[in-house]
Amino acid sequence: MDTRLLDILVCPLCKGPLKYDKDAQELICAPDRLAYPIRDGIPIMWAEEARDLNAAPGAAADTSAGTSAGSSAGPAA
Numbered sequence: 001m002d003t004r005l006l007d008i009l010v011c012p013l014c015k016g017p018l019k020y021d022k023d024a025q026e027l028i029c030a031p032d033r034l035a036y037p038i039r040d041g042i043p044i045m046w047a048e049e050a051r052d053l054n055a056a057p058g059a060a061a062d063t064s065a066g067t068s069a070g071s072s073a074g075p076a077a
């Protein structure tokens, strides 16, 4: 793929610059954590086709113990 395309290619969601992953043949949007595939040298700039980097395999034991306090948030009478 012509890397000069990167100058004009932006993320369709946040309009931010993309990072070209040469090995994976993907265009990475870091803020959105999305990877747009490149098929036959053509970047597929659809959010529906993009790979969610947050759902990467191997990240199973994530920090789920965030809010340990009871959720007793009600209107103060």
Ligand SMILES: [Zn+2]
Binding pocket: 011, 012, 013, 014, 015, 016, 029, 030, 031, 032
């Ligand atoms: Zn983006």
